[in-house]
Amino acid sequence: MSLRNSSFLLLVLFYACGTQAPQMLNLDTAKKLIQNYYEGGLFDKECAEAINVGIAEIEKLKLSRNSAVVFDIDETVLSNYEHTKELGFGYVYDLYEKWLRQGEAKAIPETKRFYNWLVQKNIKVIFLTGRQAGDFASTKKNLLNEGFTNFDTLIVRSEQTRKIPAAEWKAIERERLTKNGYEIIACIGDQWSDLVGGYTGIKIKLPNNLYIIE
Numbered sequence: 208m209s210l211r212n213s214s215f216l217l218l219v220l221f222y223a224c225g226t227q228a229p230q231m232l233n234l235d236t237a238k239k240l241i242q243n244y245y246e247g248g249l250f251d252k253e254c255a256e257a258i259n260v261g262i263a264e265i266e267k268l269k270l271s272r273n274s275a276v277v278f279d280i281d282e283t284v285l286s287n288y289e290h291t292k293e294l295g296f297g298y299v300y301d302l303y304e305k306w307l308r309q310g311e312a313k314a315i316p317e318t319k320r321f322y323n324w325l326v327q328k329n330i331k332v333i334f335l336t337g338r339q340a341g342d343f344a345s346t347k348k349n350l351l352n353e354g355f356t357n358f359d360t361l362i363v364r365s366e367q368t369r370k371i372p373a374a375e376w377k378a379i380e381r382e383r384l385t386k387n388g389y390e391i392i393a394c395i396g397d398q399w400s401d402l403v404g405g406y407t408g409i410k411i412k413l414p415n416n417l418y419i420i421e
């Protein structure tokens with residue numbers, strides 16, 4: 208077969224594959240899979256694995272008085288799973304805001320274990336969340352009620368920074384924290400936007416099969 212013929216064949220194959228219907232999953236089946244994942248122990252198991260790797264990496268570091276770990280909040284420290292499930296695994300902005308302001312989200316157990324380990328090692332804890340300024344009070348109350356009583360800072364989005372993409376905003380805040388003297392040794396989050404850009408240290412990525420923030 209000539210080069211020209213084989214290129215043509217590849218082109219035909221490419222288009223043939225491109226027109227194939229993707230393998231579909233019934234929405235009810237998908238919801239059941241998600242529910243089993245979160246309620247059957249697999250979510251906790253995957254969190255534990257990611258956190259154990261992170262702890263092993265941190266243990267290799269030489270720590271300073273200003274060593275700090277940056278935590279995202281939603282689906283990292285606090286779980287919105289119950290709220291999402293109540294809506295049939297949906298999202299409604301106003302209802303979500305109302306839920307945040309109730310401040311009743313439960314701690315994610317494996318993250319709580321990691322937090323306890325850091326506190327016991329005298330490593331500083333910083334919360335950096337895309338939640339808005341109006342959610343500050345309920346978020347703080349929620350964290351305290353769930354036992355996160357020992358942290359340095361809770362940073363939420365100001366009105367002026369609302370339009371900046373999540374990853375970019377978090378990197379700006381981490382740079383500011385570093386310039387203020389913190390040595391960020393690790394970041395933990397459920398979205399890659401929590402973990403890209405500078406000043407992250409070790410990256411601990413938790414699973415999130417509910418939504419993606421870009």
Ligand SMILES: [Mg+2]
Nearest residue numbers: 279281282397
């Ligand atoms: Mg999150």
